[in-house]
Amino acid sequence: MPTPAEESTPTPRVPERATPPAEPLPADAGLPTPHDRPADPVLSVATFERVLEPRSENRLPLGDGTWYQLARSYVWVRLISVTAMLVLVLVAAAVLTAFVGEPWPWVPGGIAAVVFALTAIITPRQARSFGYQLRADDMVFRRGILWQRMVAVPYGRMQLVDITHGPLDRAFGIAHLKLVTAAASTGVEIPGLTQAAAETLRDTLIEVAETRRTGL
Known part of the structure; x- marks a missing residue:
């Protein structure tokens, strides 16, 4: 049984050790968010404002992050190309009709003319x-209204980044960028980028792809 002296003696308290605050993790630690790559303003110059989506609720969702689009001048390049093909078809049908003396060349010529005319009508939409998004580990590409396609290309799988442009493209300052991967089915071609955007995107993809391959 404790004596009165023992009961009056307070028990010394051990001071609690302060827990140091947790240090923030680096940006590349853990699971990255799907849209943690910084936006590049060069990719948004002279482009459309937003990606058009189908009205159906069953469409492929765009998700979060920054979506980049094609250059506005790409529409003019397509319209000029389609119009030139339409004129060639009509001229060829007229020449064949005059040569054979029968109107049957206008049948295939008329069908081709209707196809080119419909193509010109739907070209702006x-x-x-078209849209592409630069995520932490891959690049997402989507296109299409009636027939949608969305492809995610991992940076480490990229083998070649190719830029091409013809005389008409150079006149309007646009270029086409093509990504070649180990699987041919996952290749992506982005038409109608501005020249500056194509070069910036090429350099960015090559740099990130080399980093991903080094870390494998």
């Missing part, structure tokens, strides 16, 4: 359905 089709161009606005």
Whole structure:
């Protein structure tokens, strides 16, 4: 049984050790968010404002992050190309009709003319359905209104980044960028980028792809 002296003696308290605050993790630690790559303003110059989506609720969702689009001048390049093909078809049908003396060349010529005319009508809306997004580990590409396609290309799988442009493209300051991967089915071609955007995107993809391959 404790004595009165023992009962009056307070028990010394051990001071609690302060827990140091947790240090923030680096940006590349853990699971990155799907849209943690910084936006590049060069990729948004002279482009459309937003990606057009189908009205159906069952469409492929765009998700979060920054989506980049094609250059506005790409529509003019497509319209000029389609119009030139339409004129060639009509001229060829007229020449064949005069040569054979029968109107049957206008049948295939008329069908081709209708196809080219419909292509010219849907070109502005089709161009606005293209979009690409630079995520932490891959690049997402989408296109299409009626027939949608969305492809995610991992940076480490990229083998070649190719830029091409013809005389008409150079006149309007646009270029086409093509990504070649180990699997041919996952290759992506982005038409109608501005020249500066194509070069910036090429350099960015090559740099990130080399980093991903080094870390494998």
